[in-house]
Amino acid sequence: MEEKLIIEVKNLVKKFKNITAVNDISFTVKKNEIFGFLGPNGAGKTTTINIICTLLKLNSGSVTLCGYDVATEKNRIRNCIGLVFQDPTLDDRLTALENLNFHALLYNVPHRQIKERIDSVLEMVDLLKRKNDLVRTFSGGMKRRLEIARGLIHYPKVLFLDEPTIGLDPQTRNKIWEYIVKLKKTNDITIFLTTHYMEESEICDRIAIMDEGKIIAMDTPDTLKNMIGLDIITIISDDNKKLKDYLKEKFSIDAELTKNNEVRFEVKDSAKFIPYFIRHCHINILSINARKSTLNDVFLSLTGKEIREESANKKDAMRMHMRARARR
């Protein structure tokens, strides 16, 4: 059965001066799915979204959304997308209602429906009672919810959420994800999101893992996790080198010495492996830790680095770069 595609990206390249932010990526998003971009900050997720949303021009390749070309049919695309950015884009000197009204008129929502639609989106994000309050009195989580509500007023075909939970506390983050899942169930909508939180991306139907401007893997979260499909064991011992050799010799496991002075490797079934291992190993073990593989492990095994370890510097570098560019 052929599924309907709503976004098609082919050989997309975007360069900022000498930095290639997006390096020849191709992917498609199906109608009514939650599609996620996962990767460290600076991987090119936001840049890709900005290109699809007509905020940035591409250097080469082609992008279509709902069959419209981003290069030539900007306004048609703008009409059928909703956006929630990383940084807030509300006017905090206006009330929630006024912000939504502003949006509704900009997007040419039929007059008779405006009030009704505003109430229903506010209801959805539990902000109906705060309708007439100035946005500046809202907390960070409330603002983000209001932005999600705003992004829905004009009934977009695709809702883009760029790091929708960044900077929010865990409780609020869970709430936001609840809304997103609910949204997908109750509306005829495709959701395209980016995140660098591994756990969060697991609500997606499909994930593309991005790193340094390239898509390095793309599939359902379960399939991706099954790529490893194993339990991860980390051991700290008196002699990690010796332990590594031992694992190779006895179990033919290629263990890896991590920066934190651990021996890290994967096994099929840690519950069976560990007792057997302990019984036979003569190296003094200080600690042993086993867990199910996560998308973080997928990322690690694909790129050889943790998704979060260099987040901070990379993000800063990218931000600074963007600012410097913007000033010109």
Place this chain on the structure above:
Amino acid sequence: MKKELFGIYIIWYREIKKFFRDRPRIIGSIAQPAIFLLVLGSGLASSFQIFGGGGGKEFLSFMFPGIIAMTVLFTAFFSAMSIVWDREFGFLKEVLISPVSRTSIVIGKNLGGSTVAMIQGLIILIFAPIIKIQISWMSVLKLIPVTFLVAMSISSIGIALAARLRSMQAFQVLTNFILMPMFFLSGALFPLLNAPEWMKYIAMANPLSYGVDMMRTVVIGSTALQMYPVYLDIAVTAGVVVVMSILGIALFNRED
């Protein structure tokens, strides 16, 4: 087309709404010209009597339209500069990503800022009875479109500048290097009729000079203090609106 008109309307409406909500701004906008008029104006007027040549009363009625122009200048310019503010706080993105064209965004912003500036400029008229200046109702009526046109010219300049500005710091610099000279060299505070030649030339290149001239002719109700012919005033001011708006739209349309 209808879509664009709604876009212009809502951008205009936001400006108006924010203006009436911001009480300190309204009070400040009345207090500043009041200080200029009552303190500086009265002070200067009385100093003329010391240095001979009477005319203190006439000076006040000369300066009065200049103060209206000053209010319009500052209000319209600051309104346009709120674009930079909106950019810093992210709101501009919401506007720029909408299906409304950049042309409508610039027009809406200009009309909004100009309306606010016009209202503030006309509020100054309440000081006329206090400093005993007679203005006919006819003059007030004429002043409405004139003030609006002048406000639009300043707005269009401000918007074109704001299109490329990324920080509020740069805005401070602009205020000092563009706004202040524009104000001082426009003939708003002192007559340019007897000014040195070089100053007259600079004033001729200053778009506000024509606005001030036009407002003064209307308020005084005679051509006694006129610098340029009325048709030139209108042509230059309207010309600035057109040229700077086109420039502003072009700058907003230019994308990275």
